[in-house]
Amino acid sequence: MSRVGKQPIKIPEGIKIKTENNIVSVEGGKNKLQMPLPKGISLDIKEEMVSVKRAENTKQLKSLHGTMRVLINNMIVGTTKGFKKELEIKGVGYKTQMKGESIVLNIGFSHPVEMAIPEGLKVSTPSATRIVIEGIDKQKVGEFAAKIRRVY
Numbered sequence: 001m002s003r004v005g006k007q008p009i010k011i012p013e014g015i016k017i018k019t020e021n022n023i024v025s026v027e028g029g030k031n032k033l034q035m036p037l038p039k040g041i042s043l044d045i046k047e048e049m050v051s052v053k054r055a056e057n058t059k060q061l062k063s064l065h066g067t068m069r070v071l072i073n074n075m076i077v078g079t080t081k082g083f084k085k086e087l088e089i090k091g092v093g094y095k096t097q098m099k100g101e102s103i104v105l106n107i108g109f110s111h112p113v114e115m116a117i118p119e120g121l122k123v124s125t126p127s128a129t130r131i132v133i134e135g136i137d138k139q140k141v142g143e144f145a146a147k148i149r150r151v152y
Helices: 060-079 138-151
Strands: 015-020 023-028 029-036 042-046 049-054 083-088 095-099 102-106 111-114 121-127 131-135
Touching: 015 042, 015 102, 023 060, 029 060, 042 060, 042 111, 049 060, 060 131, 060 138, 095 121, 102 138, 121 138, 131 138
Parallel strands: none
Antiparallel strands: 015 023, 023 029, 042 049, 083 131, 095 102, 102 111, 121 131
C-alpha cells in the first residue's frame, strides 16, 4: 500500500467534499474546485476524514493512489488558505508592472513582454522587481510562475 495514499486527510471546518460521477468537488466559502477521479480510485468520506481507496493492486492504480491523495489535499488547502508564489527579477534595468489584466515585463529584450493573467489568479507587483502570484489552484499558480520564469 502507498505510504502517502493510505494517510487520511482531515477535513477542516467549513469545507464540504462530495463525489458525483467520478468527479471530486471541494467547496469552502466562496471557493470551489473540481477534479475527475480515475477509474479504480474512490473516496471514503467520513465525518471529518477522507481516505483514498483503490479497487485493485495494479501498477497504474498503485501509482495513482498517492498522487490522488495529494491532489485532493491540495484542493482542501487551496480552498482554505490558498497558494502563493513570489518571484524576484534580477538584472540591470529589469522591471515589471501591471497593465489592466496583464503583466508587462521589461527584461532586456528590445520590446516589453506582455503576459495575460489566467482566470482565477491574482497577480500583484509590490515593487518594480517583485511579482506575487496568488490563487486557490496550486497547479495554476505554479504553472504561471514557471511561464514567467521561462521568459527571463
